[in-house]
Amino acid sequence: MRLPTRTREPIVASDPCCPQSLYGPALAMIPFDNTYARLPERFFTRQSPARVPAPALIRLNPALAATLRIDGDWLTSAEGEAMLAGNTTPDGAEPIAQAYAGHQFGGFVPQLGDGRAILIGEVVDPSGARYDLQLKGSGRTPFSRGGDGKAALGPVLREYVISEAMAALGVPTTRALAAVATGELVPRQEGPLAGGVFTRVAASHIRVGTFQYFLARNDIDGIRLLADHVIARHYPQASEMANPHLALLESVVAAQADLIAQWMSVGFIHGVMNTDNMAISGETIDYGPCAFMDVFHPRCVFSSIDRGARYAYGNQPDIGLWNLTRFAETLLPLLSDDVETAKGQAEAVLSGYPARFGVQATARFRAKLGLPAEAPAELIQECLDLLAAEEADFTLFFRQLTRVAAGEASETIATMCRSSEAFNTWFAAWRHAADPAAHLADMRAANPILIPRNHRVEHAIQRGYAGDFAPFHRLVEALAAPYAEQSDYADLEAPPRPEEVVQETFCGT
Numbered sequence: 001m002r003l004p005t006r007t008r009e010p011i012v013a014s015d016p017c018c019p020q021s022l023y024g025p026a027l028a029m030i031p032f033d034n035t036y037a038r039l040p041e042r043f044f045t046r047q048s049p050a051r052v053p054a055p056a057l058i059r060l061n062p063a064l065a066a067t068l069r070i071d072g073d074w075l076t077s078a079e080g081e082a083m084l085a086g087n088t089t090p091d092g093a094e095p096i097a098q099a100y101a102g103h104q105f106g107g108f109v110p111q112l113g114d115g116r117a118i119l120i121g122e123v124v125d126p127s128g129a130r131y132d133l134q135l136k137g138s139g140r141t142p143f144s145r146g147g148d149g150k151a152a153l154g155p156v157l158r159e160y161v162i163s164e165a166m167a168a169l170g171v172p173t174t175r176a177l178a179a180v181a182t183g184e185l186v187p188r189q190e191g192p193l194a195g196g197v198f199t200r201v202a203a204s205h206i207r208v209g210t211f212q213y214f215l216a217r218n219d220i221d222g223i224r225l226l227a228d229h230v231i232a233r234h235y236p237q238a239s240e241m242a243n244p245h246l247a248l249l250e251s252v253v254a255a256q257a258d259l260i261a262q263w264m265s266v267g268f269i270h271g272v273m274n275t276d277n278m279a280i281s282g283e284t285i286d287y288g289p290c291a292f293m294d295v296f297h298p299r300c301v302f303s304s305i306d307r308g309a310r311y312a313y314g315n316q317p318d319i320g321l322w323n324l325t326r327f328a329e330t331l332l333p334l335l336s337d338d339v340e341t342a343k344g345q346a347e348a349v350l351s352g353y354p355a356r357f358g359v360q361a362t363a364r365f366r367a368k369l370g371l372p373a374e375a376p377a378e379l380i381q382e383c384l385d386l387l388a389a390e391e392a393d394f395t396l397f398f399r400q401l402t403r404v405a406a407g408e409a410s411e412t413i414a415t416m417c418r419s420s421e422a423f424n425t426w427f428a429a430w431r432h433a434a435d436p437a438a439h440l441a442d443m444r445a446a447n448p449i450l451i452p453r454n455h456r457v458e459h460a461i462q463r464g465y466a467g468d469f470a471p472f473h474r475l476v477e478a479l480a481a482p483y484a485e486q487s488d489y490a491d492l493e494a495p496p497r498p499e500e501v502v503q504e505t506f507c508g509t
């Protein structure tokens with residue numbers, strides 16, 4: 001395959017159409033301010049992205065670009081496109097592949113690392129928040145093991161749609177800055193597929209597995225450097241505490257409890273909650289085989305690789321604690337010189353997780369049901385039991401309940417349950433306990449109208465492989481306002497017809 005002849009020449013300076021004065025200092029198209037690349041060399045390897053034959057921008061997120069103070073017009077230019085595909089490295093970038101380890105489905109792997117992703121640098125937004133810019137699917141790194149370091153277009157489109165939907169739903173998440181097609185084919189099980197590169201923006205890509213990487217090497221200095229980097233970057237208030245590393249653990253436990261409560265409240269199943277896919281920042285990361293449930297069931301699983309249903313919807317809170325326990329283990333050497341003291345401190349923090357999760361999840365489900373504080377919390381579990389027994393669509397049930405709260409008749413919601421007796425019993429209890437008039441705004445803010453339904457995502461991907469990105473763009477645009485009534489997108493509310501149901505999702509590696 002012929003590669004473009006352009007090498008790493010300056011992006012703008014030599015172009016007479018783009019005088020430097022228009023853009024400020026030469027080449028500084030992205031105001032990089034890198035800190036991870038300042039950590040010791042054993043934290044990463046320096047690795048440039050691979051070149052691709054024919055970059056073509058599929059979608060850019062101009063609002064996110066503006067937040068990051070990156071010129072959106074430049075990103076859509078040929079030079080920006082080349083950068084987003086990994087063909088040029090902008091001034092100030094220091095491309096690295098980060099080292100990490102992780103428990104995958106319960107088994108420890110001492111070295112994973114960025115096998116198909118390259119962190120090109122960090123930028124700081126006007127509020128002072130720092131973000132990583134990462135190219136995903138940009139070629140092999142020393143951590144690629146048997147993989148090719150590439151991404152097929154499907155997983156790129158999938159991550160774009162779902163991560164941006166999560167952001168619009170209000171769930172902490174990594175973001176999508178851009179998706180490009182590379183013009184090359186990548187070999188996958190199902191045959192050669194069109195390739196893509198995804199630009200991911202994250203508060204950081206530091207994972208529980210990053211800490212585990214250093215513990216596995218008994219590199220306590222490494223753990224300390226990483227912990228202090230994380231405190232400065234994500235949890236600066238921890239540095240004011242008597243034991244900053246214990247405060248770090250508290251902060252991460254709280255962030256993850258809150259995050260998983262949010263997942264539960266919107267019916268999100270992460271699908272691959274390995275410790276390398278749990279971000280220390282508290283953002284949702286790694287949109288591999290994730291899915292939003294249609295029909296509710298606590299044992300709902302989509303991931304083709306999750307044979308034991310370890311990461312089923314209802315297991316997510318417990319897995320969160322399991323992963324956080326692995327994180328706590330890495331911090332023990334920093335907590336106290338005395339092992340038993342350190343263990344006691346860590347256990348005390350971890351023991352607060354179930355209550356924190358419970359409070360957060362209950363508050364979110366109370367809002368979904370329009371329940372006042374004094375209403376019995378049992379109604380929540382009874383509702384979920386009803387949905388499971390009646391095989392009702394999770395999102396649509398709460399959508400219809402919100403309509404009932406707004407004064408509509410209950411016929412439509414009643415038809416969502418096969419047993420009218422079961423529905424009537426629960427509904428009467430809800431009518432008795434809920435105060436919909438007072439909590440209608442809460443219900444509207446807690447019950448999305450649109451979620452990225454699997455069959456819609458799948459359709460957008462399949463059309464994308466055929467060169468038609470219209471369904472992908474439409475999905476992204478609709479999901480930007482998931483709580484709003486949008487008559488133009490009413491068709492996207494519907495659950496799948498039986499023949500459209502997606503049974504399995506894939507991590508796309």
Ligand code: AMP
Pocket residue numbers: 112113114115116117143144145146147148149150151272276277286288507508509
């Ligand atoms: P994930 O399932 O996405 O969390 O990835 C687990 C590990 O496999 C990470 O170390 C990835 O970098 C690596 N990996 C996944 N896909 C590829 C690929 N296509 N090429 C190289 N490494 C990969």
Ligand code: MG
Pocket residue numbers: 276277286
């Ligand atoms: Mg991962």
